[in-house]
Amino acid sequence: MSAVTLSPAPPAVCLTRSYVSRGIKGGTVVAEGVTTVAEHEVLLQDPDGYRPDRCLACNSGCVHAHCFRERKLRPEDPQADPVLVTIRLFRCAESSCGAVFTVLPAFIARHLWRSWKTVEEVVGRPRSDAPRRTVRRWLARLGCDTSQLIETFTASLSGAVATVLTKPRPPTRAAFVTVMASFLESKLARAFGPIAAWIHRLEAGIRLT
Numbered sequence: 001m002s003a004v005t006l007s008p009a010p011p012a013v014c015l016t017r018s019y020v021s022r023g024i025k026g027g028t029v030v031a032e033g034v035t036t037v038a039e040h041e042v043l044l045q046d047p048d049g050y051r052p053d054r055c056l057a058c059n060s061g062c063v064h065a066h067c068f069r070e071r072k073l074r075p076e077d078p079q080a081d082p083v084l085v086t087i088r089l090f091r092c093a094e095s096s097c098g099a100v101f102t103v104l105p106a107f108i109a110r111h112l113w114r115s116w117k118t119v120e121e122v123v124g125r126p127r128s129d130a131p132r133r134t135v136r137r138w139l140a141r142l143g144c145d146t147s148q149l150i151e152t153f154t155a156s157l158s159g160a161v162a163t164v165l166t167k168p169r170p171p172t173r174a175a176f177v178t179v180m181a182s183f184l185e186s187k188l189a190r191a192f193g194p195i196a197a198w199i200h201r202l203e204a205g206i207r208l209t
Helices: 037-044 116-123 132-142 147-156 160-166 173-183 192-202
Strands: 027-031 063-073 083-092 100-105
Touching (some): 147 160, 147 173, 147 192, 173 192
């Protein structure tokens, strides 16, 4: 048996493209402090509860409430009913901009139509009721090379974060989550959401899974 270890596969394009690279002016803003449905529902009652203090595209200080959308969160068990969550959208008031932002509570996994709790439960267990193709896809993405994530963090931050990510360098996204969970002093089962939100804050559009 060869002692050579193959390098992790490069991540899928959908994980690596930032809003800037796609020419997106608006996009998603993750409300990192909102970790439960109850907190989310309280903020929805106030038109200013989720309102960004400025447009992230043109830096204008006037952002209007635009509309609501429903997000359907699929549970781990395919036989269970999905959960509907109302999401707020805001629009820049500047006619020359008009960027639209979706404000997403941190417990929802961006683009996955599931909560981070469901994602963590599925990938953390040898057996799961989730569809097999879904499990394979998530595990394959977590097994991908982590170079871009490390570059994103080390280019924006320094000190302790840069140190834990480079000595030694975690080779896969799964290893990256483990290292960052340790740095955040968080249990691994609650680390995906905060880490994904942190990545998105540093380079909007980049995804963890």
